[in-house]
Amino acid sequence: MSDIEEFDPFEDLSDDELDALLAQGAGFDGIDVEEAPAADRAQGFRSGFVALVGRPNAGKSTLMNACYGQKVAITSPVAQTTRRRMRAVVNRPGYQLVFVDTPGIHKPKDGLGSELNRSALSELNDVDVVCFTLDATKPFGRGDAWVAERVKQSSAHKVLVITKADRADQAQVMAQIDAAREEVDFEDVIVTSANERFNVDEFIDLLCSYLPEGPMWFPEGMGTDTTDEVQVAEFVREKVLLHTREEIPHSVGVICDYFERTKKVVRIHAIIFVERDGQKGIIIGHKGEMIKRIGTDARLDLERLFDSKVFLELDVKVKAGWRDDAAQIRRFGYAADE
Numbered sequence: 170m171s172d173i174e175e176f177d178p179f180e181d182l183s184d185d186e187l188d189a190l191l192a193q194g195a196g197f198d199g200i201d202v203e204e205a206p207a208a209d210r211a212q213g214f215r216s217g218f219v220a221l222v223g224r225p226n227a228g229k230s231t232l233m234n235a236c237y238g239q240k241v242a243i244t245s246p247v248a249q250t251t252r253r254r255m256r257a258v259v260n261r262p263g264y265q266l267v268f269v270d271t272p273g274i275h276k277p278k279d280g281l282g283s284e285l286n287r288s289a290l291s292e293l294n295d296v297d298v299v300c301f302t303l304d305a306t307k308p309f310g311r312g313d314a315w316v317a318e319r320v321k322q323s324s325a326h327k328v329l330v331i332t333k334a335d336r337a338d339q340a341q342v343m344a345q346i347d348a349a350r351e352e353v354d355f356e357d358v359i360v361t362s363a364n365e366r367f368n369v370d371e372f373i374d375l376l377c378s379y380l381p382e383g384p385m386w387f388p389e390g391m392g393t394d395t396t397d398e399v400q401v402a403e404f405v406r407e408k409v410l411l412h413t414r415e416e417i418p419h420s421v422g423v424i425c426d427y428f429e430r431t432k433k434v435v436r437i438h439a440i441i442f443v444e445r446d447g448q449k450g451i452i453i454g455h456k457g458e459m460i461k462r463i464g465t466d467a468r469l470d471l472e473r474l475f476d477s478k479v480f481l482e483l484d485v486k487v488k489a490g491w492r493d494d495a496a497q498i499r500r501f502g503y504a505a506d507e
């Protein structure tokens with residue numbers, strides 16, 4: 170066994186050691202926006218934060234990626250894919266928009282679910298614009314009304330964003346708009362399809378029109394404040410979500426505990442945590458086929474992301490009941506105040 174394989178942040182490290190590791194960026198968001206470098210800008214520069222909120226699966230992450238022009242947040246058909254507030258910076262001449270993708274707001278079934286809700290709701294008053302994302306293909310339900318009620322209480326500008334218009338007819342879209350408008354007095358409504366890039370640029374222009382005068386929060390060229398280790402953990406988790414079914418996706422947490430970039434190659438080690446031995450067996454698969462598939466798919470994505478050859482090594486470990494354990498949720502980086 171190599172040193173890397175023996176490394177387990179949950180079992181071998183004290184809390185202090187783990188904190189020191191995390192401070193270096195292992196698995197967690199790195200930059201505090203408050204301390205982000207603010208470049209001097211000519212007067213009239215406008216900037217601000219835009220939160221995408223809505224039910225799980227509404228298409229928030231896909232829309233943010235489309236606005237950014239590259240994959241920064243993972244997406245999947247599995248509800249509650251997003252567990253971290255991911256930020257993506259979009260620059261336009263005279264403007265800087267910082268998108269904040271939030272976890273889908275839902276009725277929580279465990280500690281993790283409650284934490285995800287807290288994380289999403291905490292953004293509502295911390296941003297300049299709140300975008301209520303509403304899936305055009307699903308009828309407006311009680312869950313949507315609940316989210317709408319929270320949006321209504323936000324002091325930010327409010328925009329209704331209908332998503333997945335490519336899969337809905339006009340009557341469905343109109344019904345969604347009418348239902349949402351019954352709940353909230355939106356300042357604007359826009360119908361989009363991230364998949365077909367329909368109204369994506371128009372959406373960005375619309376958001377820019379709401380931005381207050383402000384500094385450049387992130388230097389040009391910095392697209393996200395997410396660390397390499399967080400990107401790795403998220404991309405690996407996405408492949409688990411895409412290749413597994415039923416309870417597995419919700420039981421999985423991933424941490425990247427080794428990341429080394431040289432001129433020629435990126436070497437990575439990540440651990441996939443599940444809650445039960447049976448789940449570990451499913452992730453590994455018959456003769457290791459499943460873990461191999463997850464690893465290959467994640468590696469291909471990471472090679473694109475880092476524009477480099479990547480060596481990715483994965484381990485699978487069991488951490489029973491982590492979703493109801495606040496300390497573990499925090500260690501994965503899924504806590505609301507991360």
Ligand SMILES: Nc1nc2c(ncn2[C@@H]2O[C@H](COP(=O)(O)OP(=O)(O)OP(=O)(O)O)[C@@H](O)[C@H]2O)c(=O)[nH]1
Binds near residue numbers: 224228232248249333
């Ligand atoms: N047809 C179509 N599908 C879309 C579009 N946008 C998103 N989807 C699909 O909808 C599903 C959910 O998308 P996500 O972007 O992960 O949704 P989310 O709101 O971030 O979900 P959570 O992480 O659960 O909060 C995925 O299967 C996407 O491919 C779109 O414009 N058109």
